[in-house]
Amino acid sequence: MVAVALLGAITHQTLAAWGSAGARPGSFFGRFRSIPSASFANAVVVLYAISTLLGGTLYLYFRVDVRPELEHAGHWHALGFFDLKEHFAAIGLALLPAYWVCWRRPLASEPVQTRTALTSILAFIIWWGFLTGHVANNIMGFGS
Amino acid sequence: MTSSAPFRRFAFAFGATFAVLYVIALAKDLALFTVFPSLGIVLAGTHHSRDVADPAMGFLAPAMYWYGWAATAALGALMVGLAAASLPGRSAQSVWSGWVWLIPALSMIACVYLTLPWFRL
Numbered sequence: 001m002v003a004v005a006l007l008g009a010i011t012h013q014t015l016a017a018w019g020s021a022g023a024r025p026g027s028f029f030g031r032f033r034s035i036p037s038a039s040f041a042n043a044v045v046v047l048y049a050i051s052t053l054l055g056g057t058l059y060l061y062f063r064v065d066v067r068p069e070l071e072h073a074g075h076w077h078a079l080g081f082f083d084l085k086e087h088f089a090a091i092g093l094a095l096l097p098a099y100w101v102c103w104r105r106p107l108a109s110e111p112v113q114t115r116t117a118l119t120s121i122l123a124f125i126i127w128w129g130f131l132t133g134h135v136a137n138n139i140m141g142f143g144s
Numbered sequence: 145m146t147s148s149a150p151f152r153r154f155a156f157a158f159g160a161t162f163a164v165l166y167v168i169a170l171a172k173d174l175a176l177f178t179v180f181p182s183l184g185i186v187l188a189g190t191h192h193s194r195d196v197a198d199p200a201m202g203f204l205a206p207a208m209y210w211y212g213w214a215a216t217a218a219l220g221a222l223m224v225g226l227a228a229a230s231l232p233g234r235s236a237q238s239v240w241s242g243w244v245w246l247i248p249a250l251s252m253i254a255c256v257y258l259t260l261p262w263f264r265l
Contacts, residue, residue, distance in 0.1 A: 086210045
């Protein structure tokens with residue numbers, strides 16, 4: 001639930017950030033931009049922190065019970081993708097303060113590209129983590 | 145807004161520095177501590193399974209370094225962030241704000257490079 005809510009919030013915010021400011025009010029991007037994107041920032045920070053905490057706890061179980069099975073079955077690519085997920089997740093966690101500042105305490109002199117890029121990086125990390133986690137979870141029927 | 149200026153400097157410095165230090169910790173295997181989940185123990189520093197068990201029995205004591213790498217990077221980034229927060233505002237104005245996303249993006253690419261061995265197996 002936390003991951004799905006996080007996906008929704010960051011995806012909405014990213015699309016709104018990338019959408020043209022001149023989008024027609026009734027268009028797809030126009031409707032996205034009509035909702036203040038900054039209002040998602042607090043939710044993204046809290047949900048990301050909770051997701052990382054839960055993921056970090058489940059990771060102990062993964063390392064002991066799941067990863068040896070994946071190694072035994074030779075799913076090296078899946079393990080590589082999962083390693084990237086943990087690296088990206090850590091970098092994303094450390095970016096949260098800067099991300100929050102850019103959205104909630106923006107400076108007039110600060111280029112909007114900074115927060116757009118930060119939001120895009122976080123969106124990439126979150127989607128990567130979601131998809132990789134599902135693949136690692138489902139590849140051998142774990143959790144079923 | 146005045147009180148948020150030091151926090152802004154801290155946040156930007158912390159995010160960028162963490163990304164760099166995490167890649168260094170990953171490349172050099174510099175974990176602040178190592179977790180052995182099956183044994184329920186945490187040892188300070190980097191310890192490989194072969195250090196605590198016979199190599200043939202290493203699978204019984206899988207080691208986890210991710211928490212330790214993140215802690216190493218967080219500790220270093222915290223110090224840099226606090227130093228940045230204490231700087232006078234004028235000195236930070238000349239720093240390009242784009243570093244806060246460019247450095248992590250480059251660090252993520254470095255992580256991909258360091259993970260490539262998995263894809264050659």
